[in-house]
Amino acid sequence: MTTTYAVLSEGLEKRFGTVHALRGLDLAVAEGTVCGLLGPNGAGKTTAVRLLTTLLRPDAGSARVAGHDLVREAAAVRRRIGVTGQYASVDGDLTGRQNLRLFARLHRVRDAAARTDALLDRFGLTDAADRPAATLSGGMRRRLDLAASLVRRPDVLFLDEPTTGLDPASRNRIWDAVRALKADGTTVLLTTQYLEEADRLADDIALVDRGRVAHTGSPAELKALVGAYAEAVVADRDALARAAAVLDRVTGAAPALDHERRTVGAVSTDPTLTLPRLVRELDAAGVPLVDASLRPPTLDDVFLRLTDGNGSDDGNGNGNGNGNGSNDGRELAA
Amino acid sequence: MSTATTGPYGSAHGLAYDGAAMLGRQLRRVRNNPGLLILTQTMPITMLLFFGYVFGSALAMPGEEYRAFLVPGLLVATAANGIMTGMFQAAQDTHRGVTDRLRTLPVSRAAVPLGQSVADVLVTAAGTVPVLLVGLAVGWRVEGGALGAAGAVGLLLLFRFATTWIGIFLGLLTRNEEAAGQLGGATFVLPLLSNAYIPTDGLPGWLRTVAEWNPISAVTTALRDLFGNAPVPQDAAWPVTHPVARSLAWCAVLLAVFVPLAVRRYAHGGR
Numbered sequence: 001m002t003t004t005y006a007v008l009s010e011g012l013e014k015r016f017g018t019v020h021a022l023r024g025l026d027l028a029v030a031e032g033t034v035c036g037l038l039g040p041n042g043a044g045k046t047t048a049v050r051l052l053t054t055l056l057r058p059d060a061g062s063a064r065v066a067g068h069d070l071v072r073e074a075a076a077v078r079r080r081i082g083v084t085g086q087y088a089s090v091d092g093d094l095t096g097r098q099n100l101r102l103f104a105r106l107h108r109v110r111d112a113a114a115r116t117d118a119l120l121d122r123f124g125l126t127d128a129a130d131r132p133a134a135t136l137s138g139g140m141r142r143r144l145d146l147a148a149s150l151v152r153r154p155d156v157l158f159l160d161e162p163t164t165g166l167d168p169a170s171r172n173r174i175w176d177a178v179r180a181l182k183a184d185g186t187t188v189l190l191t192t193q194y195l196e197e198a199d200r201l202a203d204d205i206a207l208v209d210r211g212r213v214a215h216t217g218s219p220a221e222l223k224a225l226v227g228a229y230a231e232a233v234v235a236d237r238d239a240l241a242r243a244a245a246v247l248d249r250v251t252g253a254a255p256a257l258d259h260e261r262r263t264v265g266a267v268s269t270d271p272t273l274t275l276p277r278l279v280r281e282l283d284a285a286g287v288p289l290v291d292a293s294l295r296p297p298t299l300d301d302v303f304l305r306l307t308d309g310n311g312s313d314d315g316n317g318n319g320n321g322n323g324n325g326s327n328d329g330r331e332l333a334a
Numbered sequence: 335m336s337t338a339t340t341g342p343y344g345s346a347h348g349l350a351y352d353g354a355a356m357l358g359r360q361l362r363r364v365r366n367n368p369g370l371l372i373l374t375q376t377m378p379i380t381m382l383l384f385f386g387y388v389f390g391s392a393l394a395m396p397g398e399e400y401r402a403f404l405v406p407g408l409l410v411a412t413a414a415n416g417i418m419t420g421m422f423q424a425a426q427d428t429h430r431g432v433t434d435r436l437r438t439l440p441v442s443r444a445a446v447p448l449g450q451s452v453a454d455v456l457v458t459a460a461g462t463v464p465v466l467l468v469g470l471a472v473g474w475r476v477e478g479g480a481l482g483a484a485g486a487v488g489l490l491l492l493f494r495f496a497t498t499w500i501g502i503f504l505g506l507l508t509r510n511e512e513a514a515g516q517l518g519g520a521t522f523v524l525p526l527l528s529n530a531y532i533p534t535d536g537l538p539g540w541l542r543t544v545a546e547w548n549p550i551s552a553v554t555t556a557l558r559d560l561f562g563n564a565p566v567p568q569d570a571a572w573p574v575t576h577p578v579a580r581s582l583a584w585c586a587v588l589l590a591v592f593v594p595l596a597v598r599r600y601a602h603g604g605r
Binding site: 053054055056057075078079081083085086089090091092093094095098102103105106107132148 | 352355358359362363366367427430431432434435436437438439440441602603
């Protein structure tokens, strides 16, 4: 059985003046799957989506979306895609219902009124349907944006950071909607800064770094590659070196030391490492342990591991959403 | 698996269909927010009363005669505001992401600006009625016959159609709502450099030439001629001496330049 790709790009490049936003993006999204483009602000995720949705023309490279050439058959591509993002918005001066009817008409949907009602109902917007879209809450607005990209069921749906800035309840509704779309056979390409979001929704993740896909794999593969972040706080500075030696052994990675906070940490390469084992090993080595933790990898950790350790220190990674600042002040152990 | 669809894509038929949908969008926006419309429509009436009675009492021309002279000028000056409204709307849509949303749809590339400009002309047509009524109340009359008056209104709306396209192009160029607002305010000076509010024969030579080559002057003179409010000045610059034909030429030139520019800008998003 051969795989059909809903999105297949080769060597896509885009420059804005002196900024080389995309430097050869190769991406393959199998039909009916959810693909997460994961990366920090400035990595090129949004540029990639703008190219793949015909909003920008590539400077080099080629792509097929929903079976059509992105440049030569742009009109055919537009007939088969849906787009939701910060920059692709509904009209705030129209009501939700007016917006959906407008987009349904432009998509040549035969019964625009019925389709609109069905979408309003599906996204819990019926009660707010006759309010100007600009007056809706952030979560409702985002659901209306999503509904607007579904008026004519798209073959490929592009979601650019669909949950950024949303509260957990709104976020969960968007996630449920994406799962339902996938169950219906829609291919979804979503960009996110949140590892958790990609983890929950995506069949495959493409890590984007400085205009290229740096790594692809399933969420499980990615996590296995990165492992958890192990951290130990010791009672006095003299014990830091000993603790670092233990961490080096159990995590298989060079630990980083923070003398000020008397802390040593490392991203584990061993996915089977547990907290009890970490504590036992430190204790057995006579480390005066004050605190120890083992937490899921953050986007920082993923990038440090999979992009030669420079994913977030060259101005690309200011917005890594769930990084908690634990890298601050760390230095690599000698 | 697709939702049932109807109607054409591409072609002139598609353009008409999409244009009509976009026109409907613009008119719904007006209906949703009538306060803004009323505000913009009261502006020319306020100016008619202020200018008509304040300047009218200071000029050599008798007040009533000046007010009859002023009504066509104000109509054309208001029509020139199409630059401002067209620019603001296009920049707002771009700034807020509506333009890009529409650009990802299988919509005829010319439909969005076309719908916007036609809606703007319809709103202008409606707004002309109260200005003319107030004009009648302060001494302006139709003195050139019904056909002439119909021609005057038709020319006015054609001019508005042309200025809106200039605005749409500039709005797509600036992409920024606030910048468009600032720049749009600057268009207020355009009618000041024309014969819309004052006769140009008192201006110093070079300034008079600039004012008479302003398309607003040709269209204003044409309206005065068609309404029968004032004779065509025969010692004026070339665009003003045969004002109807040359106003039509101005509109044709503006449309020939700015329609393709705006459509191209819309289609490529400038990148």
